[in-house]
Every structure is written in C-alpha cells, then in structure tokens.
Amino acid sequence: MKDTVTQIPTYEDMLAAHERIKPYIHRTPVLTSSFLNDVTGAELFFKCENFQKAGAFKVRGASNAVFGLSDEMAARGVATHSSGNHALSLSYAAGRRGIPCHVVMPRTAPQAKKDAVRGYGGIITECEPSTTSREAVFAQVQAETGAEFVHPYNDPRVIAGQGTCSKELMEQTDGLDAVIAPIGGGGMVSGCCLTLSTLAPEVAIYAAEPEQADDAYRSFKAGHIIADDAPETIADGLKVPLKENTWHFVSNHVTDILTTSEQEIIDAMKLTWARMKIVMEASCAPPLAAILKNPDIFRGKRVGVIITGGNVDLDKLPWMRG
Amino acid sequence: MKDTVTQIPTYEDMLAAHERIKPYIHRTPVLTSSFLNDVTGAELFFKCENFQKAGAFKVRGASNAVFGLSDEMAARGVATHSSGNHALSLSYAAGRRGIPCHVVMPRTAPQAKKDAVRGYGGIITECEPSTTSREAVFAQVQAETGAEFVHPYNDPRVIAGQGTCSKELMEQTDGLDAVIAPIGGGGMVSGCCLTLSTLAPEVAIYAAEPEQADDAYRSFKAGHIIADDAPETIADGLKVPLKENTWHFVSNHVTDILTTSEQEIIDAMKLTWARMKIVMEASCAPPLAAILKNPDIFRGKRVGVIITGGNVDLDKLPWMRG
Numbered sequence: 001m002k003d004t005v006t007q008i009p010t011y012e013d014m015l016a017a018h019e020r021i022k023p024y025i026h027r028t029p030v031l032t033s034s035f036l037n038d039v040t041g042a043e044l045f046f047k048c049e050n051f052q053k054a055g056a057f058k059v060r061g062a063s064n065a066v067f068g069l070s071d072e073m074a075a076r077g078v079a080t081h082s083s084g085n086h087a088l089s090l091s092y093a094a095g096r097r098g099i100p101c102h103v104v105m106p107r108t109a110p111q112a113k114k115d116a117v118r119g120y121g122g123i124i125t126e127c128e129p130s131t132t133s134r135e136a137v138f139a140q141v142q143a144e145t146g147a148e149f150v151h152p153y154n155d156p157r158v159i160a161g162q163g164t165c166s167k168e169l170m171e172q173t174d175g176l177d178a179v180i181a182p183i184g185g186g187g188m189v190s191g192c193c194l195t196l197s198t199l200a201p202e203v204a205i206y207a208a209e210p211e212q213a214d215d216a217y218r219s220f221k222a223g224h225i226i227a228d229d230a231p232e233t234i235a236d237g238l239k240v241p242l243k244e245n246t247w248h249f250v251s252n253h254v255t256d257i258l259t260t261s262e263q264e265i266i267d268a269m270k271l272t273w274a275r276m277k278i279v280m281e282a283s284c285a286p287p288l289a290a291i292l293k294n295p296d297i298f299r300g301k302r303v304g305v306i307i308t309g310g311n312v313d314l315d316k317l318p319w320m321r322g
Numbered sequence: 323m324k325d326t327v328t329q330i331p332t333y334e335d336m337l338a339a340h341e342r343i344k345p346y347i348h349r350t351p352v353l354t355s356s357f358l359n360d361v362t363g364a365e366l367f368f369k370c371e372n373f374q375k376a377g378a379f380k381v382r383g384a385s386n387a388v389f390g391l392s393d394e395m396a397a398r399g400v401a402t403h404s405s406g407n408h409a410l411s412l413s414y415a416a417g418r419r420g421i422p423c424h425v426v427m428p429r430t431a432p433q434a435k436k437d438a439v440r441g442y443g444g445i446i447t448e449c450e451p452s453t454t455s456r457e458a459v460f461a462q463v464q465a466e467t468g469a470e471f472v473h474p475y476n477d478p479r480v481i482a483g484q485g486t487c488s489k490e491l492m493e494q495t496d497g498l499d500a501v502i503a504p505i506g507g508g509g510m511v512s513g514c515c516l517t518l519s520t521l522a523p524e525v526a527i528y529a530a531e532p533e534q535a536d537d538a539y540r541s542f543k544a545g546h547i548i549a550d551d552a553p554e555t556i557a558d559g560l561k562v563p564l565k566e567n568t569w570h571f572v573s574n575h576v577t578d579i580l581t582t583s584e585q586e587i588i589d590a591m592k593l594t595w596a597r598m599k600i601v602m603e604a605s606c607a608p609p610l611a612a613i614l615k616n617p618d619i620f621r622g623k624r625v626g627v628i629i630t631g632g633n634v635d636l637d638k639l640p641w642m643r644g
Binding site for chain 2: 029031050051055112270273274276277278279280310312314315317319320
C-alpha cells in the first residue's frame with residue numbers, strides 16, 4: 001500500500017533551483033588533503049557544505065522551496081519537522097523572505113541546533129525522538145497555522161535544491177570517478193543522483209550509512225523501503241528513513257551503500273578535524289569512514305566527498321565520551 | 323648591551339621568498355562570515371593559515387630558510403627550538419628537501435605537536451618550558467650536529483617568508499583598512515610590517531596578545547624589548563619574547579598592540595569554531611577577541627585577520643576545562 005504518490009524532480013528543476021537560490025547560498029569550496037590522499041590511496045575532493053549558509057547543505061533545498069512559493073502561499077509561512085539542519089535552513093530561508101517558519105524538533109536534538117533555529121527566527125514545537133511522534137505533533141502544528149509543509153527530504157523542491165551541490169562539485173573539479181555522501185532520508189544522495197545521472201552518468205554514486213541506522217542499506221538490498229523507528233547513532237542527522245521520492249533515486253541510481261560502525265565514524269570525524277582543520281558533524285563522517293574501510297573500491301579513483309554540515313555542539317564532542 | 327646584530331630583510335627578499343616557496347606551500351583561502359561581520363560591525367577577511375601545509379603559517383618562513391641553503395649547508399641539516407608549529411614546519415620543509423631536522427621542544431608541548439613533528443621526520447630533544455632551558459639545550463644539540471640554526475622568528479629568512487602571507491592577503495582582497503595578527507615572538511607581525519609598509523602603507527597593522535603574556539605590549543609602550551621567562555597562557559604559541567629583528571618591525575610599523583584575557587581568547591576561539599566551522603588554535607584567537615573588545619577601532623573598517631594555525635590537541639580543548 002502506498003499513501004504517497006512519487007513526485008520526481010527533473011534535471012531542469014535542478015537547474016532552475018540553482019538560479020533561484022544562488023543569491024541566498026554560498027558556492028562552497030572544494031578542499032583537498034594530501035595526507036588523506038596518501039592514507040586512502042585515492043584522490044579526494046571534499047565539497048564543504050559545513051561552510052554553507054546556516055551551516056549545512058540543507059539550505060539549498062529549503063531556499064528552493066521558500067523562494068519558489070507564490071506570495072499568497074508564502075504569507076502563511078512554512079513548516080517542517082527535522083533533526084536539526086533542515087530546521088535551521090528553512091528558518092534561514094524563511095527569514096530571508098520575511099515569512100514565518102514553524103519547526104517541530106525532537107526534544108533530544110542538540111541544544112546548539114535549537115538555539116540556532118531560534119537565532120534564525122524559527123518557532124519550535126518539541127516532539128519525542130521518534131518518527132511516529134514527530135509526524136503526529138507536526139500534523140497538529142500544520143493544522144493550526146496553515147503553513148506550507150516543506151519535508152526535510154521527500155519534497156521534490158528540496159531534492160532539486162540539493163542537486164545543485166553536485167552540479168557545483170562537477171564544475172569545481174576536473175572530472176570524478178565517484179561521489180560519496182552520507183545517507184539518512186536520502187535528500188543529498190537523491191540530489192546527487194538527479195544531477196549526475198544527466199550531467200555525468202559515468203560517475204559512480206555511493207552512499208555511506210551508520211551500521212546502527214542501516215535502514216537505507218537494508219532497503220537497498222531488499223529492493224523496497226525498510227523504515228526503523230528511532231535508531232540510535234552518533235550521526236544524528238542520519239536517523240530518518242527513506243521515503244518514496246528519495247527511494248526512487250536511491251533504487252535507480254546508487255551504485256552501493258556502505259555501512260560503518262560508530263567507532264569508525266568517530267575516528268573519521270576526528271581525523272578530518274585534526275588534518276583538514278574543519279569542523280564537521282558526526283553525520284558527515286560515514287563517507288570517509290567507508291573509504292578508509294573499503295580501500296579497494298576507491299584506490300586510484302578521483303572521489304568527491306560531500307561534507308554535509310558543520311553544526312556541532314562543541315561542548316559534546318563524541319571522542320570526549322567516557 | 324646587545325648580543326645580536328639586527329639583520330633586516332627587505333621587500334625584495336620577501337618577493338624572492340614567495341617565488342622560492344610557492345611549490346611547497348598552499349595559497350590559503352580567505353574566508354568571511356556574515357555573522358561575525360554583523361557582531362563586530364566590521365568587514366572581516368580571515369586569512370586561513372590553519373589550512374596551510376604543516377597546519378601553520380610558519381611553513382612559509384621555514385621553507386624559505388631551508389630552500390635558500392646551499393647544497394653544502396643543507397647536507398648538515400637544520401635545527402631549531404620552537405613551541406611547536408615552527409618545529410612542524412621546519413621538519414616538513416627539511417623533509418621536502420630530504421635533509422635532517424633537529425628540534426628542541428619543551429617537554430610540556432602538546433603531545434599532538436610532538437607526534438606531528440615526528441610524523442614529518444623531525445628529531446626531537448626535549449627541554450624545560452622556559453626560554454633559558456630551551457636555549458641551553460639547543461646550544462648543545464647544535465654543537466653536536468653542526469646543523470644550520472633556523473630561529474622560529476628572529477631569522478631574516480623566516481621573517482621574509484612570513485611576509486608572503488600578507489602579500490597573498492592583499493592580492494585576495496579588494497583593499498583593506500587594517501590587518502591584525504597575534505603576536506608572540508613577532509614573526510608574523512614583522513612579516514606583515516615588511517610587506518605592507520611597502521605594498522600598502524595605508525593599512526594599519528595591529529597586533530593582539532594575551533594579557534598573561536603581554537611582553538610585546540609592554541615592550542611597545544616602553545620603547546625597548548621586555549622579555550618574560552615562561553609566561554602562562556592558553557595561547558601557547560604566543561609565550562616567546564620579541565627579539566632584535568622582530569622588534570625592529572614592531573617598533574617602527576605597528577599601529578597598536580591590543581591585549582585580551584584568557585576567557586576572551588577562549589570565547590573568541592569557540593565562537594570561530596562554532597560559526598566559521600574551522601579548527602584553529604587558541605593562539606589564533608586574540609585578534610578576534612581584540613576586535614570584539616575594541617569595536618570602536620574596527621567598526622566600519624575592512625580588516626584582514628590572520629588565522630595563524632590549526633594544530634590543536636582535540637582531546638584538550640580549553641572550554642572543556644573544569
């Protein structure tokens with residue numbers, strides 16, 4: 001039984017999104033590290049969306065949704081549920097347009113993310129840290145406000161916006177053999193699939209996922225969506241399940257999904273901070289962890305690595321845990 | 323009484339240094355932050371030497387010294403004493419030339435810095451954490467090896483190399499009203515003075531220093547070098563005193579030296595990590611701390627801020643302290 005019809009954005013939607021959002025986003029830099037190239041035997045190109053406006057790639061999709069609204073729809077505001085970065089991003093984009101943004105967030109989300117949402121003017125309603133609770137509380141908020149729902153990843157406007165990231169990455173590099181991005185709900189990976197399947201179909205697309213939240217991996221192997229309620233992982237942006245629109249892209253265009261342990265994620269995160277001198281979230285670390293864990297797949301290849309966000313609670317770093 | 327004759331590098335020395343070291347260094351990016359611009363009322367341009375080879379600007383001066391040696395001198399290797407980043411940088415440069423590098427370091431230097439020196443092939447001899455001990459142990463090492471001494475900052479080859487940083491900064495920005503850099507021994511500040519006094523004499527040059535290691539500030543006000551033995555500050559790269567060659571530049575070209583408390587340094591460091599998503603040392607934070615503390619000096623100005631290095635012990639972050 002399907003309760004949602006898939007709405008698949010096109011390559012032209014992605015191109016239109018890029019023109020629409022350019023005034024509100026950064027064209028983030030691509031960094032390299034000779035140390036990490038030596039360690040992996042690959043040539044890695046890190047697309048640094050941790051330097052993006054609102055600290056994450058999600059501002060691309062959120063801005064595309066917000067600035068694509070008619071004035072009449074925009075006046076009622078936007079609303080979403082999110083583990084954090086989509087909430088920041090939608091609040092930022094709504095603020096740039098001067099409209100309200102209603103956000104349902106788990107009460108367990110990092111305090112730094114809640115503070116940042118409020119800093120961008122977002123109005124938070126808290127829910128329990130499960131998909132079930134989030135969806136119930138959200139329905140209530142939406143009914144009360146009449147705001148336009150912008151799903152964190154299953155929205156075609158959002159997927160088209162996320163696709164602009166790999167368009168820039170291809171423009172900033174001289175050809176790639178593969179791209180690898182973390183996968184939670186699949187918004188960034190779907191954006192990569194949307195863009196690369198037309199712009200550079202020779203590029204293999206890998207997704208990296210925590211073992212402890214491996215629903216996308218199991219979905220990919222089973223051939224249909226498997227959704228877990230409230231998995232636990234340090235990569236807190238990757239807990240959410242695939243939905244119809246992202247499943248379309250993942251099932252049709254992803255080469256493989258690679259999983260990594262919590263310790264591998266923490267080690268890759270700390271290694272990136274130490275050697276690349278950038279602040280990135282645990283949710284960004286599975287791709288490098290997967291490359292380090294599967295050297296035979298990537299050795300000798302030119303690999304784009306999406307660093308998805310940098311909104312970290314600096315008082316709670318994972319390697320500081322007992 | 324002076325025991326050293328000043329040796330002042332020229333603007334042409336700096337230009338020659340840039341040509342000499344370009345193959346071995348990064349042209350580091352200049353980043354901006356609309357958040358920090360809003361907070362300070364200034365337009366800030368962060369020259370990110372934390373992304374530099376070996377993780378610090380010091381690779382500029384070290385590379386200029388190493389690659390300027392005759393083959394005969396180079397064969398005996400190089401030697402230095404350093405609180406850390408010059409040691410890394412000289413080891414890196416010596417490694418690129420294939421010659422030995424002897425390093426005298428305080429036994430209290432962060433373990434991460436010792437590991438990194440050894441990672442670049444440097445040979446460490448430990449000393450006590452005082453200027454007196456460092457110089458005594460170093461004399462012994464130098465006598466035994468015959469290696470060429472490359473002082474961390476009082477060496478004219480080193481100052482000429484550091485001057486290449488502000489040359490790049492001016493090329494990467496469309497005019498500046500001021501530049502501000504942290505001051506310890508004065509190598510980076512002297513490099514800024516060397517370059518800007520010829521290239522852009524209209525640019526005011528500020529130095530920022532920890533209150534707890536304010537020997538440069540007191541020297542500047544007194545009109546002669548005042549040296550403290552082993553001051554204590556979280557900004558561990560800024561503990562060393564001015565020497566003759568750096569005093570020349572500081573006394574002739576610096577507009578003012580601004581001091582900041584330990585807490586102001588920690589707050590500015592954490593703010594930079596949180597908002598700019600970059601890993602930088604506590605020793606890089608006094609400039610932003612000084613701008614936040616003295617808004618009237620910088621408001622409405624275009625200000626270059628030198629982020630000097632990113633070699634941090636991630637297991638010992640200052641805001642984690644009791």
